[in-house]
Structure formats: structure tokens, C-alpha cells
Amino acid sequence: MKKALSIDIGGTKIYAAHVNKTGEIVSDIEKHHTPKTSEEIIEKLKEIISNHENKVEFSAISTAGGVNKENTKVICSTANLPFGYPKTNFNSLSNKPVFVENDANCAAWAEYKIGSAKGYDNNITLTLGTGVGGGIIVDGKLLKGKSGVAGEMHFKMSMDKKRKCTCGAYDCFEIYASGNGLRITGIELTGNKDITTYDIIEGVDKGDNTMLRVYNIWQNYIIAGLVGLADIFDPDCIVLSGSMGKFCDVEYMQELVNDDIVTLPTKILHATSGNYAGMIGAALLGFEKF
Numbered sequence: 001m002k003k004a005l006s007i008d009i010g011g012t013k014i015y016a017a018h019v020n021k022t023g024e025i026v027s028d029i030e031k032h033h034t035p036k037t038s039e040e041i042i043e044k045l046k047e048i049i050s051n052h053e054n055k056v057e058f059s060a061i062s063t064a065g066g067v068n069k070e071n072t073k074v075i076c077s078t079a080n081l082p083f084g085y086p087k088t089n090f091n092s093l094s095n096k097p098v099f100v101e102n103d104a105n106c107a108a109w110a111e112y113k114i115g116s117a118k119g120y121d122n123n124i125t126l127t128l129g130t131g132v133g134g135g136i137i138v139d140g141k142l143l144k145g146k147s148g149v150a151g152e153m154h155f156k157m158s159m160d161k162k163r164k165c166t167c168g169a170y171d172c173f174e175i176y177a178s179g180n181g182l183r184i185t186g187i188e189l190t191g192n193k194d195i196t197t198y199d200i201i202e203g204v205d206k207g208d209n210t211m212l213r214v215y216n217i218w219q220n221y222i223i224a225g226l227v228g229l230a231d232i233f234d235p236d237c238i239v240l241s242g243s244m245g246k247f248c249d250v251e252y253m254q255e256l257v258n259d260d261i262v263t264l265p266t267k268i269l270h271a272t273s274g275n276y277a278g279m280i281g282a283a284l285l286g287f288e289k290f
């Protein structure tokens, strides 16, 4: 069966493995530390690709940042991308085709093809981690928008300029719904500037009332965003993925979202495509193209 070399560039680790057309990882998974500068990241990618390109049809890369419609370049940068990285044409890294896509879009495609959203042609995946990413699938196609970067979760939750987001604007969904958003809510309620997301989750597990309040406020922010997304896109389901997604009470969220929307009921689900969703989704999207 045909296979791709799939590479997931994370903030601290780069993973690489061979993925076949059905989304199975069919090799060992290589793990590398993510270098600090864009030049070093590009060098590392070249090295990984040159070791594998003779054994695969193409390379697929899952990365932070918004990727163009041609899937060759990062065209809009986020706070966690090193300077200069967006200028790279990824096709120059290999003699075979290279396919690039935003990491949340890759995660969404993995959920659609092999995870919780399988069989649902209209669905949304939110990657809730330090930040928030989004991938939107409409009528079985990944929504890319006019430039390729649709699905950014920076719509406003308030006009009061309460919280500055990583994108530079105020009060985006991301700065309320992310792990960072949970931490900021924790600081606001406790006055403890050193509180971590881990402290809050641990407090919730122990039944600490203040931490439960922090957690409930955070979930309500997410619910508010989900209501908007559900009304606009009328999805079969919204999947919550990422390191913070597993802490969401999806049954509670589904009930409250469906109380508030004007469209027909939607499902709120946990992700099931696992830790390597980015790699799997990038490869499966690449197979749609090559």
C-alpha cells in the first residue's frame, strides 16, 4: 500500500513516521527536539526527509501557523512560530511532493477519517492546548477560506478589552478557552499569579470549591464559543481534542450548547484519534491531493 512520510512539528518535539492510505502508522515513530530557530528547523526537516523520501510517495507536514491553499507555505504566523519560518517553500525540501497543512486542520481531518467525527460530513475539531486551534469540515471538505487559513479561533468573546490574546487583539475565544485561559481565570479568582493549569485540574480532582469555580467558568467560556460555532456551521458534531480537551465534561457541554442554539441539536465529543492525530491527518489530507 502507498505510504507517506508524515512529520508533526510541535513546540518542543518533531515526530516523523510512515503513514499509509488508511491512516495507520506503519513504521517506528522518530522523535526529535524542535530546534530554536527557523533555519535549524528547516535543516532538521531536510535531514528527516532525505532519510525517508525514497521509501514513500510524498512527505506531509503538520505545523503551527496558517497554510496557503496550495499547501506549500505558512502564510500567517502565530506567536509560537520562530521568525523567518513562514518564508519557506516546503516543496524545496524534497525531490518528491511535500504537502503542508495547519496542525489543527490535520487533527480535524484525522478525527473525520478515523476518529470521533467519522461518518459525519459536517464537523468541527477544536484543539484545546496552551492555545486553541480549529479545523472545520463542511460537506466532507476541509474549509480553507479565500487564502487557506480559515478556522482560526480568534473571534471576540467580549468588547471590554479584558484579556490580551497571543495574536495581539483582545478577548479572543482562544484567550478564554485555552489552557492559558484556564490559568488566567485561576489567577483572577485566587489572586495567585503562580497558579498553573495543573494546580487547577488537581484542585478539581480533589473537590476544591474555588478550583471547581475556575473550571466551571472556563467550561462556560468554551460553551459560549461552541454555541456560536454550532449556529454558524450547523455541524453534526464538535470534537474537543488537545491536552485540555480531555478535561472537558462533554455531556454537560452538549446539554448546554443544545439549550442555546437555534439550529438542530449537535454532539459534543472527545477526540479519539490519539496523540499522533497531526501526523495521521497530514498524511490523509496529502493522499487526497497526490
Ligand SMILES: [Zn+2]
Binding pocket: 153, 154, 165, 166, 167, 168, 169, 172, 174, 175
Ligand atoms: Zn487572538
